[in-house]
Amino acid sequence: MLTKITNLKFLTLLMLIPLTTWAQEPISGKLLNEKGEGIPFATIQEKGTANGTTTDETGNFEFEVTELPATLIASYVGYEKKEQTVTSSDQEIVITLVESGFGLDEVVVTGNRTKPRTILESANAIDNFTAEEITASGKPTIERMLTFKVPSFNAQNQAISDATAHYDPADLRGLGPSRTLVLVNGKRKNQSAQVYLNRTPGKGEVGVDLKSIPTAAIANVEVLRDGASAQYGSDAIAGVINMVLKEDVQYSTFNANTGITSEGDGFNFSSDLNTAFNFGNNGYANLTLGYYNQKLTNRAGTPGTDDLPPDARPNEVQWAMDNPDLGMKVGQPDMEKKDLFVNLGHPVGENGKLYSFHGYTTRTGRSFAYYRAPYWRRGVADAGFLTRPEDFLGYQPTFETEIDDHINALGLEYALGDTWGADISATYGANSVFYTVNNSVNRDYLADNGTSPTTFHPGGYRLQNVIGNLDINGILAENINVAMGLEYKKEYFDAYEGDKRSYYKGGSDSFAGIKPAEAGSWDRNNFAAYAQLDYDITEALLLGVAGRYEDFSDFGDNFSWKVNGRFKIGQNGAIRGSYSTGFRAPTLHQRHLTNSQYIIVAGSSEPLLQGTLANNSPAVQALGVPNLFAETSQNFSAGITYKFSRHFYGSVDFYQINVDDRILFSSQIGEDGDPTTTNSVEQILEDNNVVAVQFFINAGDTRTRGADIVLNYDTFEGFKATLGANFNETEINAISTPGPLAQNGYNIFAREERGLITNSRPKSKIILGLSQEVGKWDLELNNTRFGTVTVTAPESGGTDQELDAKIVTDLRAAYNFTDRLSINGMINNIFDVYPDITLPSTNTAGAGGRFLYSSEVQQMGQLGTNFSIGLNYQF
Numbered sequence: 001m002l003t004k005i006t007n008l009k010f011l012t013l014l015m016l017i018p019l020t021t022w023a024q025e026p027i028s029g030k031l032l033n034e035k036g037e038g039i040p041f042a043t044i045q046e047k048g049t050a051n052g053t054t055t056d057e058t059g060n061f062e063f064e065v066t067e068l069p070a071t072l073i074a075s076y077v078g079y080e081k082k083e084q085t086v087t088s089s090d091q092e093i094v095i096t097l098v099e100s101g102f103g104l105d106e107v108v109v110t111g112n113r114t115k116p117r118t119i120l121e122s123a124n125a126i127d128n129f130t131a132e133e134i135t136a137s138g139k140p141t142i143e144r145m146l147t148f149k150v151p152s153f154n155a156q157n158q159a160i161s162d163a164t165a166h167y168d169p170a171d172l173r174g175l176g177p178s179r180t181l182v183l184v185n186g187k188r189k190n191q192s193a194q195v196y197l198n199r200t201p202g203k204g205e206v207g208v209d210l211k212s213i214p215t216a217a218i219a220n221v222e223v224l225r226d227g228a229s230a231q232y233g234s235d236a237i238a239g240v241i242n243m244v245l246k247e248d249v250q251y252s253t254f255n256a257n258t259g260i261t262s263e264g265d266g267f268n269f270s271s272d273l274n275t276a277f278n279f280g281n282n283g284y285a286n287l288t289l290g291y292y293n294q295k296l297t298n299r300a301g302t303p304g305t306d307d308l309p310p311d312a313r314p315n316e317v318q319w320a321m322d323n324p325d326l327g328m329k330v331g332q333p334d335m336e337k338k339d340l341f342v343n344l345g346h347p348v349g350e351n352g353k354l355y356s357f358h359g360y361t362t363r364t365g366r367s368f369a370y371y372r373a374p375y376w377r378r379g380v381a382d383a384g385f386l387t388r389p390e391d392f393l394g395y396q397p398t399f400e401t402e403i404d405d406h407i408n409a410l411g412l413e414y415a416l417g418d419t420w421g422a423d424i425s426a427t428y429g430a431n432s433v434f435y436t437v438n439n440s441v442n443r444d445y446l447a448d449n450g451t452s453p454t455t456f457h458p459g460g461y462r463l464q465n466v467i468g469n470l471d472i473n474g475i476l477a478e479n480i481n482v483a484m485g486l487e488y489k490k491e492y493f494d495a496y497e498g499d500k501r502s503y504y505k506g507g508s509d510s511f512a513g514i515k516p517a518e519a520g521s522w523d524r525n526n527f528a529a530y531a532q533l534d535y536d537i538t539e540a541l542l543l544g545v546a547g548r549y550e551d552f553s554d555f556g557d558n559f560s561w562k563v564n565g566r567f568k569i570g571q572n573g574a575i576r577g578s579y580s581t582g583f584r585a586p587t588l589h590q591r592h593l594t595n596s597q598y599i600i601v602a603g604s605s606e607p608l609l610q611g612t613l614a615n616n617s618p619a620v621q622a623l624g625v626p627n628l629f630a631e632t633s634q635n636f637s638a639g640i641t642y643k644f645s646r647h648f649y650g651s652v653d654f655y656q657i658n659v660d661d662r663i664l665f666s667s668q669i670g671e672d673g674d675p676t677t678t679n680s681v682e683q684i685l686e687d688n689n690v691v692a693v694q695f696f697i698n699a700g701d702t703r704t705r706g707a708d709i710v711l712n713y714d715t716f717e718g719f720k721a722t723l724g725a726n727f728n729e730t731e732i733n734a735i736s737t738p739g740p741l742a743q744n745g746y747n748i749f750a751r752e753e754r755g756l757i758t759n760s761r762p763k764s765k766i767i768l769g770l771s772q773e774v775g776k777w778d779l780e781l782n783n784t785r786f787g788t789v790t791v792t793a794p795e796s797g798g799t800d801q802e803l804d805a806k807i808v809t810d811l812r813a814a815y816n817f818t819d820r821l822s823i824n825g826m827i828n829n830i831f832d833v834y835p836d837i838t839l840p841s842t843n844t845a846g847a848g849g850r851f852l853y854s855s856e857v858q859q860m861g862q863l864g865t866n867f868s869i870g871l872n873y874q875f
Contacts, residue, residue: 029093177207190429204665227635259868283346297331303849420474434460624738718773755792798843
């Protein structure tokens, strides 16, 4: 009986086999793009079932469908989905996918907190750049890449600028580093610990250390060209830059690049690795390791013996003859940078996602102060400390930094039903900078003790913030989307005391150490609540409104609001506009920073000791300077965007931004020129043992007007053309001078300081990019036209000099050995274009010959032609 049952089971199984076979139909085919190339690892699915497969490396696929005829759905990122019916297993199946529309059809999240929208559907002007697009510039760091990709973005290395030389002030629309908000994965990036104190664009401000974000970790960059304080809070007056990190990637990628200038200096080498792995149940972890090393460049002028004083000593004359550049090193600093970034995500149940990202960057750098010519330092020479007096050749202090930057975020996204979602997160960020001064002398210590250290540790600064966010968005009613949220932020600023000899009396030459009275720890907190509502009144008409309230523990509160709208012109165009108010909170640095350093003072032939007193110090407040409070702004923008075809789209946007009570870093306030009296200001200088003093004050009203133009053409067959332009002008409408200073005839914001706001960034920038794929070659030609800037002569006299517009041409060629291995060569600035030489008649710092090009304003830097070669390998 048992044997019969067993045989019956076996017979039944045999009978089911053909039934099963009849229910499965094997098919095979190939998935191609418009060029006829196979699309690897794309998805092929039988419609209405979970049955499917992926293509292999050449685009081929093979699997079994449940029945024939069957409808196949082919899909791949960057391509439009396609359905195709298969009627026979013998049918030759070829499915061709068309690349999805680019530009206006791309979905962005920045500026659209209610829900993601395409660029065309958004009421804001937004640019979206992929990592491939920004790295194709051949520039080594993200701020340089964006300078040659985003017309309204500017960042240039500043030579002979102490720690500023290691940060590169960057901004949108020429409004200063403090007024551009930077996000990473939508979370606020901490600012740097360094205040830009020297005479450079962004003087007196604090920006984000963009060098701390490795490009290998970035998937794309979204640039919101509109005021967004009502949505994101402080600092978003000029706009928002959101760095979106890579998540799960198909391949691991290794890059190595090296380059050198045509002058034979500035050698640089970089390498990075980006990879990802899965963990748990559909979790991912993306890992980036990066390394970058650059050597200094030198573009100093050669005044030689023309700089000698009438009473020059023989050794001084011989030194000037032997060193016509007077020992100066003017250019980019030495730098070594190491990066580690991790971006993680993992599902939580069916409705949630736990995410986290962590970034750590450390770098060291070495720049140079003014060479202390032997005739500047005769006291050191006569002391016989470094050499015999008759052999003294002066010295050049180095300014060396150790910079660490962290960002860490942990959050949970969760779907609250079908139409609502929540995001709760915590973010920690920190930036620190510590200084070393080598090859220097403390002249006061030398005079008192007959000796002096030559290496000093002047201390440093650290900024930290901890941010908690709760964001909720969803559908309130049909066609009405809302977002709302709460934010709590705690900030900390620390100034660390230097070694005693670095601040003894006048301090170490070039950068005096942080004194005990200047060191300290300060903190503040603020609470914010925001809400945003978007109403799609019709398919064409969108209206939005947003408001945000913030309360700061150290200066008070602010309410910012925004209204915007978009009207679609058919399916391919839109008119958009917005009006908003905004604000920028004073930073803890600006409120509490006190220090002294050697800088060039107008009318002086050598660096002099200058002091910065804290805004809330009794001495500064005695001058009638109020406690710092928030800047406020009014932003207006209007524009039109249109997709003329699937291959071509463009946009034009106009804007006006008024900033009231702008925080300024005052001019150097010194003696009034009357030696017979001592006014109240001069008494403050004497009490603080400095020859000049500066402070932060809400005192400026400015107006910025401009236009952005974007044109993009893509054949999807290998040729692309892009044209981007920005035209921008800022004017100062008013400067408010406190009574005691006005009564003593002081100008708190001299014309050279005004020039840094109105004339130090190009009035226009036009970028034309062309690219073509030819077989295994990828060719790119980029032309960037930097508009005029002006070297502003000081109050003491001189003539302003307008520097002509310049065009920088870059050429890149890449050869693809395989789909995963390529080599590329780059020539940046093919025609070796430099800024105009600064005229001595400007009477600006260094214009007597030490600086061939202005140390205060720059258009495109002063490197000249640069050659580089790189390798890209995917595995």
